[in-house]
Amino acid sequence: MRVGILGGGQLGRMLALAGYPLGLSFRVFDPAPDACAGQVVPDCVTAAFDDEAALRRFSDGLDVVTYEWENVPVETVRFLSRLVPVYPPAEALEDSQDRFVEKSLFRQLGIATAPFAAVGSLEELRQSLRLIGLPAVLKTRRGGYDGKGQQVLRSAADVGPAWQELGGSPLILEGFVPFRRELSIIAVRAPRGAVVPRQQLDESADFAFYPLVENVHRGGILRTSRAPAPGVSEELQAEAEDIAARVMDATRYRGVLAVELFEHEGHLLANEMAPRVHNSGHWSIEGAETSQFENHLRAVCGLPLGATAPLGHSAMVNLIGAVPKSDEVLAVPGAHLHLYGKEPRPGRKLGHVTVRRGAVSAIESSLSQIARLIENERG
């Protein structure tokens, strides 16, 4: 099968690397001529996402299209969907692009979230704050990522400046939950039968769920994921799977969905979702029986899903802005290096390291060695 990928960043690159062994071939679409997936995919189309002629050319001869970036314009996906099946479905993409729509979907599906409200004016902001209370977080509804487009409101004095900063866009106010930790679940849904346009799908589907992962963010960017997350009960895992399954059933989903969660008072609150392979699932390349990338492609191509059982314990560390020397990283016990072939730039995700070991204690020892290498590199 011939698979098109919208977006040529590291997620597209890792999708292609996971798909080649399955006999899949790829074509990548990205506005940037130096998109890093192009280093491993000879067939690339460089054009803007609204270039319909280029999209037509891109779709020619493809069996299915997927995307690796959640800010691909929904119009692009809808346009392509008339030419070739595109998964995950445009509706899931659209819901995920607006934090208020996304949280409303969670609420509508009976999934717990932090309290939230849409904010269109300073007056609405003040009203919502009376209901939700302080501290709270004011966010743009669209386009924010890696901590951008957010302001924490700790006291009444923060309200004016935050509004100054963000008030030009539609906003959402979210209550600040004193959660215990951040978790995420990577889930896969694969409708049975051939890959057909969504209207023709029957409703039976297979599911696969990876074990819950514990994530540590700093400066709004994911730094470390531990998989499986330590100390997760069967009940908590089941709660996470139920959350993901509700969203996927509601959107008649095909592919990998990531849901970021807060653990709070023994239960889960849904924070946001990403209708694509996800940074907190990179550990699965070495750490699970089948990686998230392969399972996404299996789902999208109508192949049976692979097992998601973990192989020992894993931890993933992002390499952001700078990359330690390869020979030093590779000398750390259990370390597996993944570089994305991107030019270094502050705050840019350039690669990751996954440590896979037999025991949790060994993981922590390797992690601290990698942390030291990253510190040294920063000088």
Add this chain to the structure above:
Amino acid sequence: MRVGILGGGQLGRMLALAGYPLGLSFRVFDPAPDACAGQVVPDCVTAAFDDEAALRRFSDGLDVVTYEWENVPVETVRFLSRLVPVYPPAEALEDSQDRFVEKSLFRQLGIATAPFAAVGSLEELRQSLRLIGLPAVLKTRRGGYDGKGQQVLRSAADVGPAWQELGGSPLILEGFVPFRRELSIIAVRAPRGAVVPRQQLDESADFAFYPLVENVHRGGILRTSRAPAPGVSEELQAEAEDIAARVMDATRYRGVLAVELFEHEGHLLANEMAPRVHNSGHWSIEGAETSQFENHLRAVCGLPLGATAPLGHSAMVNLIGAVPKSDEVLAVPGAHLHLYGKEPRPGRKLGHVTVRRGAVSAIESSLSQIARLIENERG
């Protein structure tokens, strides 16, 4: 680092797929415009191995060159070695291309082999047969692979026809050893320090050895490898490692070396060697901490070697001439599919399946399911 690969078959393809995550980039040289590595490596040179202008162009900007096919002309490697470091060294390649030279090297290093003799005439053949006895195998010294260029001599009546068939080339006669089974060892040697031309190498080196693998051939082609080979004592593993280390030290080796062995009366006889990644090491992609492909690149690029410990039990089945349906293969528990993107042709290696499971009994159950799928495909 920028790595050149001579040969663009499945081994080159899998080398590139293993090297991309390390941040390596690749250029492939192959006489065939449709070499399957070209599907995953955008930068390919299509030219004959004796095209010096093309070899110069190929070498431009590369940090190191390796090869994936043991019949690359030694002159090609020597020519390139004057432009860029090439590993494994030309001497190991040269030795491996002539069965008599290869077996003489084994003998000279104190490594046991089946009895053998060079044969240049019918008279020499008859003389050698008196020493070696029947049954025996007559082989061309050069160019044979996958069972081609061989004749088994069971009785005196076979001698004339075998000579008729093969007598035009320099030959080797080998005694037929009633060995218990065929094993192989994948070994890696990495001289310390930077990647430099071989003359400048100091002699200290790191080694890594994979567990012995049990191989089943049919029609001269490898069908199945089981890793680790069942029932291997520590002594037998040490014997295999010693054999590989002797060859690698003698040739001041850098990279992966495969040695095919016969287990006979509790000890090992060396049958042949391949100065490259090897079909009997494909299981290591899923079945070992670090794959043979990654470790070959780590050695060739002067990076520290990765651990070779097995992850559970694995078995690899070659897909030859025809490929079962992907969805059926992927539904087999523990199965990992590897297709090479090659056009089907009788006897051609088109892909392999590795089954990785926790227990040996589970391996055998999955293997028999795959065998059934292969049978069905053949009709």
